[in-house]
Amino acid sequence: MPRTTIARVDLDALRHNYTLACQRAGTARAMAVVKADGYGHGIREVARALADLAPKYAVACLEEALAIRDAGLNQPVVLLQGVHQAGDLAECQALTLEPVLHSDTQLAWLTESRHRPRFWLKVNTGMNRLGFRPGELDGVMARLADAGVLPGLLGFVTHLACADDPDSPMTARQTDTFVRATAPWPRLARSLGNSAAHFLPDQPLFDWSRPGIMLYGGSPLIDATGPALGLKPVMTLEAPLLNTRVVRAGESVGYGAGWVASQDGRMGMVAIGYGDGYPRHAGTDTPAAIGGRRIRLIGRVSMDMLAVDLTGVPEARPGDRVELWGPTVGVDEVAACAGTIAYELMTGLTARVPRQYLRRDGGVD
Ligand SMILES: *Cc1c(COP(=O)(O)O)cnc(C)c1O
Numbered sequence: 001m002p003r004t005t006i007a008r009v010d011l012d013a014l015r016h017n018y019t020l021a022c023q024r025a026g027t028a029r030a031m032a033v034v035k036a037d038g039y040g041h042g043i044r045e046v047a048r049a050l051a052d053l054a055p056k057y058a059v060a061c062l063e064e065a066l067a068i069r070d071a072g073l074n075q076p077v078v079l080l081q082g083v084h085q086a087g088d089l090a091e092c093q094a095l096t097l098e099p100v101l102h103s104d105t106q107l108a109w110l111t112e113s114r115h116r117p118r119f120w121l122k123v124n125t126g127m128n129r130l131g132f133r134p135g136e137l138d139g140v141m142a143r144l145a146d147a148g149v150l151p152g153l154l155g156f157v158t159h160l161a162c163a164d165d166p167d168s169p170m171t172a173r174q175t176d177t178f179v180r181a182t183a184p185w186p187r188l189a190r191s192l193g194n195s196a197a198h199f200l201p202d203q204p205l206f207d208w209s210r211p212g213i214m215l216y217g218g219s220p221l222i223d224a225t226g227p228a229l230g231l232k233p234v235m236t237l238e239a240p241l242l243n244t245r246v247v248r249a250g251e252s253v254g255y256g257a258g259w260v261a262s263q264d265g266r267m268g269m270v271a272i273g274y275g276d277g278y279p280r281h282a283g284t285d286t287p288a289a290i291g292g293r294r295i296r297l298i299g300r301v302s303m304d305m306l307a308v309d310l311t312g313v314p315e316a317r318p319g320d321r322v323e324l325w326g327p328t329v330g331v332d333e334v335a336a337c338a339g340t341i342a343y344e345l346m347t348g349l350t351a352r353v354p355r356q357y358l359r360r361d362g363g364v365d
Contacts, residue, residue, distance in 0.1 A: 039218075044068075044070065100122050194209075218343065254302060
């Protein structure tokens with residue numbers, strides 16, 4: 001019998017969240033962002049579950065796009081980082097992948113290539129990671145036209161630096177910069193918004209939005225939880241109780257002996273640790289749940305297990321399932337306790353944790 005530490009993935013919840021993204025996107029269409037193995041949920045299963053809803057997918061790199069093709073899906077796939085070598089343009093053309101062109105290096109690869117994929121241009125409106133500055137666009141467009149590749153250009157992409165903070169003035173500045181930079185080419189599509197942008201009042205999303213974290217139920221805003229935004233949690237991370245035991249006042253638990261019981265109580269060990277991707281920085285008082293009741297972690301997270309306080313749950317027995325995050329304990333809450341964001345927890349789950357998929361008929365795969 002395998003260990004029952006598993007991540008259950010509710011594909012109906014994923015579909016619900018994607019549908020919400022479409023509603024919030026208004027007249028924009030939503031490309032489903034499934035990079036980083038579908039934010040840790042399994043790129044093939046996630047992409048398949050959205051196949052009849054999503055007109056386009058977006059991933060970071062070619063390997064991820066190939067996984068989508070491998071799953072038998074034919075929608076266009078945007079490569080958000082474009083290609084990492086000139087030779088990959090052949091596969092882009094052959095497989096209907098749409099690289100985002102963001103640098104002079106990639107521009108040279110495309111203009112010198114005999115392959116003609118459709119592609120996007122990245123505009124740097126202030127994120128300052130990738131892309132051409134607005135003042136460079138005229139020159140870039142001229143080079144594309146000279147090389148005869150302009151007909152393949154689908155449109156412009158930019159990325160917001162502070163969309164998670166509804167009070168930041170940066171988003172309006174970037175939006176304005178994007179509008180002005182792309183105005184000379186009104187026939188081309190525009191794409192600006194990640195998940196957070198779907199929840200900002202009066203935020204234009206233009207032709208294509210790019211929801212990622214919201215599809216998986218994580219909150220894209222710093223001051224909201226996923227459920228508060230109408231999102232359903234997609235992943236439930238569970239592990240079994242290995243034991244229950246008495247802990248006496250004055251005894252410590254785990255590495256470093258940093259947590260010491262102030263009174264007699266009950267505790268249990270849970271079969272999950274940082275070797276599974278559970279964050280080691282989640283300290284004492286990080287929430288978990290058992291039978292729908294909230295409990296708390298005590299002491300340090302180890303590689304293969306962690307300790308929980310069961311003083312308030314005397315009926316807990318070895319083998320009982322502990323929810324680390326899911327419907328009772330939000331992944332955003334656990335992330336906050338570990339000083340990080342839900343993105344990192346979801347994508348950091350390791351291969352040791354099997355993903356189990358809940359089908360629409362209520363069965364499991
Ligand atoms: C990852 C990514 C997204 C999705 O962001 P979320 O915050 O997860 O919605 C959108 N656009 C780009 C360019 C990205 O890299």
